[in-house]
Amino acid sequence: MGESIVLEIARYSPERDAEPHLETYEVPLRKEWVVLDALNHIKDKIDGSLTYRWSCRMGICGSCGVMVNGEPKLGCATFLSSYAGRKRVRVEPLRYFPIVRDLVTELGDFLAKLKKVKPWLIRTDGPLLREGEYLQTPEQLDDYRQLSMCINCTLCYSACPVVGLDALFVGPAAIALAQRYNKDSRDRGAKERTLILAHPDGIWGCTFVGECTRVCPQHVDPAGAIQQYKVGSALAWFEGLIMPKKRRKTEDRHGAAAD
Amino acid sequence: MQQPTKVPHYTKYHPRWFRPRVSVYWWLGQWQYLRFILRELSSVFVALTVIMTLLELRAVVQGPVAYARFQHQLAKPGVILISLISLFFVLFHTITWFNLTPRAMAVKVAGKRIPEWLVAAPNYLIWIVVSGAISLLILRG
Numbered sequence: 001m002g003e004s005i006v007l008e009i010a011r012y013s014p015e016r017d018a019e020p021h022l023e024t025y026e027v028p029l030r031k032e033w034v035v036l037d038a039l040n041h042i043k044d045k046i047d048g049s050l051t052y053r054w055s056c057r058m059g060i061c062g063s064c065g066v067m068v069n070g071e072p073k074l075g076c077a078t079f080l081s082s083y084a085g086r087k088r089v090r091v092e093p094l095r096y097f098p099i100v101r102d103l104v105t106e107l108g109d110f111l112a113k114l115k116k117v118k119p120w121l122i123r124t125d126g127p128l129l130r131e132g133e134y135l136q137t138p139e140q141l142d143d144y145r146q147l148s149m150c151i152n153c154t155l156c157y158s159a160c161p162v163v164g165l166d167a168l169f170v171g172p173a174a175i176a177l178a179q180r181y182n183k184d185s186r187d188r189g190a191k192e193r194t195l196i197l198a199h200p201d202g203i204w205g206c207t208f209v210g211e212c213t214r215v216c217p218q219h220v221d222p223a224g225a226i227q228q229y230k231v232g233s234a235l236a237w238f239e240g241l242i243m244p245k246k247r248r249k250t251e252d253r254h255g256a257a258a259d
Numbered sequence: 260m261q262q263p264t265k266v267p268h269y270t271k272y273h274p275r276w277f278r279p280r281v282s283v284y285w286w287l288g289q290w291q292y293l294r295f296i297l298r299e300l301s302s303v304f305v306a307l308t309v310i311m312t313l314l315e316l317r318a319v320v321q322g323p324v325a326y327a328r329f330q331h332q333l334a335k336p337g338v339i340l341i342s343l344i345s346l347f348f349v350l351f352h353t354i355t356w357f358n359l360t361p362r363a364m365a366v367k368v369a370g371k372r373i374p375e376w377l378v379a380a381p382n383y384l385i386w387i388v389v390s391g392a393i394s395l396l397i398l399r400g
Contacts, residue, residue: 014275070289098276106276139370161292164281208359209295227363 005029005080007038009050010092012099020099022090023047029080035091036064036075039103052103059217062153066103067092072155072215094154096164110154113170117178117196122189134186147180147225149218156212156222162205169205170196172212172222179225198233206230297348298355304348307341357382 004026012020025046027038036054043050055061057076064075069083069090083089097105126134156172157163163171178197182190197203206226213223286292318329332338360382361375 012277014277017277019277020279095279096281098278100276161281161285161295164285207295207299209292210359210362211291211295213362214291221362224362224365227359228365231363 003029003084005038005083005086006088007035007042008088008090009039009042009103010090011050011102012093013049014101020092024088027080029084031081033080034076035066035068035073035078035080035089038080039075039091050103051101060151062151065094065153065155065158067095067158072158074153074155074217077217094158096158096160097154105154107154109167110152110157110171110174113174114152114177117170117174117193118189119174119177119181121181121184121187122192123186125188136185140185143185144180144183147176147183147220150177150180150220150222151218153217155215155217156220159209159211159215161209161211162207166201166205168201170199170202172206172226173220175203175206175229176220176222176225179229182229194233197229203229203233294355297351301348301352301355304345305352308345308349311342311345353386357386 005028007025007027008022009025010020011017011023025038025042027033027041030037033041036057039050039052039054043052052064052066052075054064054075056063059074059077062074065072066075067073067090068075068078069086072094075091080089091103093099093103093105097107097110100106123134150173152173154173156176160169160172162169175197178193181187182193199205203226206223208223208227210223213221216222286296315329318326333342357379361378364378366373366378
């Protein structure tokens with residue numbers, strides 16, 4: 001057997017354990033192996049009871065997020081060779097989420113928050129769908145393209161201390177996704193989303209730690225989206241204060257409530 | 260003596276989920292979080308610097324005797340130490356926030372977002388120009 005590496009994996013069995021504990025496994029250190037390959041190796045060859053989520057193995061589905069040495073990472077995009085110099089690599093479930101078993105976290109709260117920001121095109125005016133598609137220029141697409149890359153992997157939630165400290169905080173991915181639709185020229189739902197976003201549990205809950213952007217595997221920049229919404233919201237409030245007639249127009253454009 | 264508990268952290272509706280508690284010292288674990296806390300803490304020293312400047316202005320208005328007394332107070336070792344710490348935090352506050360400006364402002368020219376450094380650079384430029392002008396004013400005066 002060639003080189004190997006030791007993985008410390010957090011294990012939690014709800015039937016047996018009071019709290020998670022670490023178990024160590026030695027796996028081959030292969031150049032092309034990622035953390036997910038190591039987990040699959042352990043499940044296939046060493047301990048079949050190890051529980052974790054995975055699906056696409058190519059950074060698209062966003063289901064294999066774990067903490068690797070304290071950093072939120074996609075298991076399928078984190079090469080073991082990056083940790084070759086370390087004695088041990090610690091793999092734990094994503095931080096700030098309830099743990100169901102081993103590396104599997106409960107995402108119900110995240111999904112409920114996601115739904116709350118209405119991440120879909122809201123359009124009550126204009127032609128019906130059967131009459132044709134809404135056309136968009138490349139510039140209009142560029143406005144939200146980066147934000148549309150989110151794969152809901154929740155790494156940003158695990159990187160955000162506000163998520164851990166304030167259970168009501170809507171969170172980076174949900175706000176970024178709301179902004180993805182707010183910035184979409186086909187959407188007319190900015191005002192509806194304002195009720196959730198321009199709120200102490202929405203954008204104003206964010207303290208701009210900036211870690212959500214750093215850990216995002218898709219380079220979505222949720223922190224930037226939130227700060228830009230804050231600026232837009234504050235400007236709309238100020239605009240409404242000095243030019244009340246223009247207020248309605250601005251709210252429709254930025255989705256920023258003055259109240 | 261408190262008995263060690265082996266009872267699972269049951270919750271009302273989902274008794275089987277384990278809900279880890281966030282430590283009070285969560286910010287000490289990683290440099291990024293410590294840096295964030297230091298950035299937040301720097302606001303205290305920014306406020307302190309503003310108060311010191313206002314007190315200095317008041318001393319100037321009150322006349323040479325009051326200003327000499329104020330300068331004497333400033334020369335005390337404790338005040339010098341606090342001033343040095345304040346200087347570090349004010350610089351830290353300024354630089355970190357200037358560097359974050361491009362993230363909060365997506366400036367577009369001719370439909371395209373301009374590079375981040377172009378958004379941050381004017382902040383530094385204005386900072387240098389204003390500091391230079393004030394220094395010139397004080398040194399000449």
